[in-house]
Amino acid sequence: HGQDLESKLVHDRGAFEESFVRHVETTLARNMYNCDNLAAYQAASSTVRDALLVDWANTQQKQTVHNGKRVYYLSLEFLMGRAMDNALINLKGRDNAAAALSDLGFNLEDVLDQEPDAALGNGGLGRLAACFVDSLSSKNYSGWGYGLNYQYGIFKQKIIDGYQVETPDYWLKYSNPWEIDRKEIQIPVDFYGHVYEDYDPNSGKPKKIWSGGERVLAVAADFPIPGYNTDNTNNLRLWNAKPTHEFDFTKFNAGDYQQSVGAQQRAESITAVLYPNDNFYSGKELRLKQQYFWVAASLHDIVRRFKKTNKSQWEKFPEQVAIQLNDTHPTLAIVELQRVLVDLEGLEWDHAWSIVTRVFAYTNHTVMTEALEKWPVDLVGRLLPRHLEIIYDINFFFLKDVEHKFPDDRDILGRVSIIEEGNEKSVRMAYLAIIGSHKVNGVAELHSELIQTTIFKDFVRVFGKDRFTNVTNGITPRRWLRQANPQLAKLISEKLNDPNYEYLTNLGNLKKLEKFIDDDEFLTKWDAIKFHNKRRLTALVKEETGIELDPTVLFDVQVKRIHEYKRQQLNIFAVIYRYLRIKELLASGVSIDEIKLKHYISKASIFGGKAAPGYYMAKTIIHLINKVGDVVNNDPEIGNLLKVVFIPDYNVSKAEIITPASDLSNHISTAGTEASGTSNMKFALNGGLIIGTVDGANVEITREIGEDNIFLFGNLSESVEEIRHKHIYEGVQIPETLQKVFDSIESGAFGNPEEYKVLLDGIRYHGDHYLVSDDFDLFLDAHIKLEKVFGHHGGDASDKDHLHRWVKKSVLSVANMGFFSSDRCIDEYAENIWNIEPLNQ
Numbered sequence: 001h002g003q004d005l006e007s008k009l010v011h012d013r014g015a016f017e018e019s020f021v022r023h024v025e026t027t028l029a030r031n032m033y034n035c036d037n038l039a040a041y042q043a044a045s046s047t048v049r050d051a052l053l054v055d056w057a058n059t060q061q062k063q064t065v066h067n068g069k070r071v072y073y074l075s076l077e078f079l080m081g082r083a084m085d086n087a088l089i090n091l092k093g094r095d096n097a098a099a100a101l102s103d104l105g106f107n108l109e110d111v112l113d114q115e116p117d118a119a120l121g122n123g124g125l126g127r128l129a130a131c132f133v134d135s136l137s138s139k140n141y142s143g144w145g146y147g148l149n150y151q152y153g154i155f156k157q158k159i160i161d162g163y164q165v166e167t168p169d170y171w172l173k174y175s176n177p178w179e180i181d182r183k184e185i186q187i188p189v190d191f192y193g194h195v196y197e198d199y200d201p202n203s204g205k206p207k208k209i210w211s212g213g214e215r216v217l218a219v220a221a222d223f224p225i226p227g228y229n230t231d232n233t234n235n236l237r238l239w240n241a242k243p244t245h246e247f248d249f250t251k252f253n254a255g256d257y258q259q260s261v262g263a264q265q266r267a268e269s270i271t272a273v274l275y276p277n278d279n280f281y282s283g284k285e286l287r288l289k290q291q292y293f294w295v296a297a298s299l300h301d302i303v304r305r306f307k308k309t310n311k312s313q314w315e316k317f318p319e320q321v322a323i324q325l326n327d328t329h330p331t332l333a334i335v336e337l338q339r340v341l342v343d344l345e346g347l348e349w350d351h352a353w354s355i356v357t358r359v360f361a362y363t364n365h366t367v368m369t370e371a372l373e374k375w376p377v378d379l380v381g382r383l384l385p386r387h388l389e390i391i392y393d394i395n396f397f398f399l400k401d402v403e404h405k406f407p408d409d410r411d412i413l414g415r416v417s418i419i420e421e422g423n424e425k426s427v428r429m430a431y432l433a434i435i436g437s438h439k440v441n442g443v444a445e446l447h448s449e450l451i452q453t454t455i456f457k458d459f460v461r462v463f464g465k466d467r468f469t470n471v472t473n474g475i476t477p478r479r480w481l482r483q484a485n486p487q488l489a490k491l492i493s494e495k496l497n498d499p500n501y502e503y504l505t506n507l508g509n510l511k512k513l514e515k516f517i518d519d520d521e522f523l524t525k526w527d528a529i530k531f532h533n534k535r536r537l538t539a540l541v542k543e544e545t546g547i548e549l550d551p552t553v554l555f556d557v558q559v560k561r562i563h564e565y566k567r568q569q570l571n572i573f574a575v576i577y578r579y580l581r582i583k584e585l586l587a588s589g590v591s592i593d594e595i596k597l598k599h600y601i602s603k604a605s606i607f608g609g610k611a612a613p614g615y616y617m618a619k620t621i622i623h624l625i626n627k628v629g630d631v632v633n634n635d636p637e638i639g640n641l642l643k644v645v646f647i648p649d650y651n652v653s654k655a656e657i658i659t660p661a662s663d664l665s666n667h668i669s670t671a672g673t674e675a676s677g678t679s680n681m682k683f684a685l686n687g688g689l690i691i692g693t694v695d696g697a698n699v700e701i702t703r704e705i706g707e708d709n710i711f712l713f714g715n716l717s718e719s720v721e722e723i724r725h726k727h728i729y730e731g732v733q734i735p736e737t738l739q740k741v742f743d744s745i746e747s748g749a750f751g752n753p754e755e756y757k758v759l760l761d762g763i764r765y766h767g768d769h770y771l772v773s774d775d776f777d778l779f780l781d782a783h784i785k786l787e788k789v790f791g792h793h794g795g796d797a798s799d800k801d802h803l804h805r806w807v808k809k810s811v812l813s814v815a816n817m818g819f820f821s822s823d824r825c826i827d828e829y830a831e832n833i834w835n836i837e838p839l840n841q
């Protein structure tokens with residue numbers, strides 16, 4: 001019966017309309033005469049939600065009966081974006097919903113536009129988790145996500161006078177139709193307190209007891225995750241922190257009532273806000289509280305589910321449960337499971353530890369040392385006294401093994417110890433994560449190689465090469481092709497003779513597009529779709545910034561978190577250089593048309609991305625980009641030859657408009673610093689070409705699509721250390737070209753030069769850590785090369801060869817991006833790390 005209902009709601013126009021009206025009248029308590037787009041979104045999403053819930057309940061039932069192994073993906077961030085379009089696509093109900101809404105007087109696109117982004121993540125790591133849960137469902141795995149239900153996601157970015165201003169993102173202003181409150185699932189989580197020793201009355205042995213000093217409740221909120229072309233609908237469980245109902249009467253007397261209630265209310269602050277740092281560890285107590293709160297609640301939930309069918313047969317635990325740690329943020333889960341098994345379940349230490357290490361696996365997402373978590377021992381001991389003891393014990397047994405293995409190496413013990421000695425002793429979370437896991441993976445080949453030869457090289461000696469592996473990242477083609485670029489997705493489905501879009505779960509099928517590489521009509525259609533998408537972006541830019549772009553010019557895009565290592569400064573310096581050269585040419589009497597013909601093609605440089613609120617250098621870069629835009633865009637001589645745009649508040653739903661509209665995107669990190677990158681994959685999958693360094697997944701993208709179809713430049717990662725060394729001992733050489741740029745900035749061409757002093761000095765006088773000076777001319781050269789190819793593009797129709805040179809590269813990119821589906825990624829994790837198989841539908 002449930003299945004029928006689901007199918008009707010999504011596939012029967014009348015049923016959709018009926019349900020819509022019912023939700024307007026009952027859920028929203030309004031009537032159809034008083035139903036705006038927002039109300040329409042709420043009624044439509046409630047209808048879709050009802051359909052999802054049927055699949056969701058059936059899936060959970062089926063998985064329980066099957067009683068197989070489940071994977072749990074622990075991530076402090078899930079950057080989901082909007083849910084409704086994705087749900088309609090995955091349930092194959094989009095056309096029906098569009099027709100039904102149109103009958104009722106609404107436009108589907110406008111209704112979809114009402115949904116706030118679920119922006120519970122910073123950047124790459126959070127969006128990867130969102131792609132993974134989509135693939136887990138789509139490929140019929142039993143896999144849950146566990147995270148936190150922040151009331152405030154990543155801040156909203158406003159640009160005021162060219163500066164980033166952060167404002168809170170209160171995304172739950174209206175009730176969230178995708179959230180199923182599980183108020184009955186409440187798990188107590190303790191903090192602080194003390195540890196004492198007692199005797200176990202059963203065994204007569206001594207036993208540690210942790211008596212917590214503060215208790216908070218974790219209350220579950222569930223989000224159904226529909227798969228594509230399957231009924232499999234997994235669960236994403238995000239915890240809310242709530243005060244306990246118990247009132248501590250010993251802690252207050254009549255006079256303290258007010259304070260006592262206040263203290264209880266503070267419980268909710270644990271899940272109030274996402275920390276906005278990306279790739280930077282800041283060591284705040286509340287962040288550690290978030291981590292333990294989430295990890296403790298999730299583990300108790302997992303253990304409870306296991307015990308329901310398996311009682312205390314702990315040997316079976318690793319056969320039933322795989323837990324993936326998304327970076328080190330959930331590393332305390334290792335310690336918590338050891339505590340549960342030893343202190344609460346009474347297992348022997350070694351037995352417990354062998355279970356723990358079979359359950360966990362750890363993914364590293366960065367080699368940047370400033371991003372590695374190192375919690376002060378004092379803080380851990382105060383917040384989680386028993387856990388600190390267990391960490392010391394884990395370290396003790398580990399170091400004993402290391403000593404046994406390397407009796408002659410005096411230094412290795414200090415190097416691999418979980419505890420870093422020094423002024424402030426600290427817990428190295430990455431080391432704990434490696435020691436407590438059976439597999440450790442990086443997220444692209446180069447990155448996985450780098451972690452084994454640099455930050456974790458001692459652990460390769462200790463545990464052997466087999467503990468380390470690579471799983472190259474991927475993206476979900478449902479959202480990043482079908483949803484973001486419906487016209488291209490449709491053209492592909494037609495060309496592949498695949499009316500049901502089966503290629504979206506078999507992305508290798510894209511390869512068949514190569515057959516049409518000389519089909520002029522096809523290439524023209526392809527190009528027209530890119531143009532359509534560029535017009536869509538032009539409208540967004542106009543709306544957000546007031547700037548008018550010409551959609552025929554090259555759209556040169558860099559959107560991602562603002563970070564020195566990602567080198568938005570390299571990009572904006574090159575834009576300034578271009579502007580200065582154009583001005584010189586104009587001054588020497590060369591006409592604008594001649595410049596366009598002989599020197600520079602017309603382009604728009606489009607930037608977007610957030611800076612961590614405390615990251616001064618990143619904010620300076622944002623300011624410079626905006627100031628350059630002010631100057632260039634208002635220069636009456638320049639026209640459409642050059643425009644510079646900073647799109648405020650870059651987020652997932654804006655990415656869905658920006659990505660399909662790019663001709664060229666920048667992935668230009670200093671070699672060896674970007675672990676993988678995933679937006680590079682999104683752009684290439686949408687037919688945008690890449691200008692990039694030999695870094696992260698760019699390397700594998702090049703291998704797949706061919707080096708003729710990507711513009712690579714820059715020093716290689718194996719030279720970086722040596723160059724940095726040279727900078728420090730021999731000084732930094734600023735090339736003439738870059739010097740011109742610095743001179744103009746210092747002349748005040750883009751506002752007060754004092755504001756950019758840190759940026760320029762970091763390069764000139766403080767070692768140019770990110771090799772901007774070394775890669776600048778190489779970057780300019782790469783541009784000259786690519787602009788020759790883009791040059792006559794879409795112009796001179798008599799020059800047939802030239803006409804489609806760019807478009808052909810675009811098609812060849814897309815045709816060879818099949819490898820980068822997150823479905824492939826999840827299959828690799830399932831086979832090599834989790835040891836789970838899909839459930840047959």
Ligand code: 26W
Nearest residue numbers: 124125279280281365371443675676677678
């Ligand atoms: C402790 C502060 C902190 C917060 C977030 C440190 C590190 C992080 C993340 C791990 C940073 C991150 O998002 N890394 C990105 O992960 C992506 C998915 O694997 C990669 O594609 C990006 O290259 C990597 O920067």
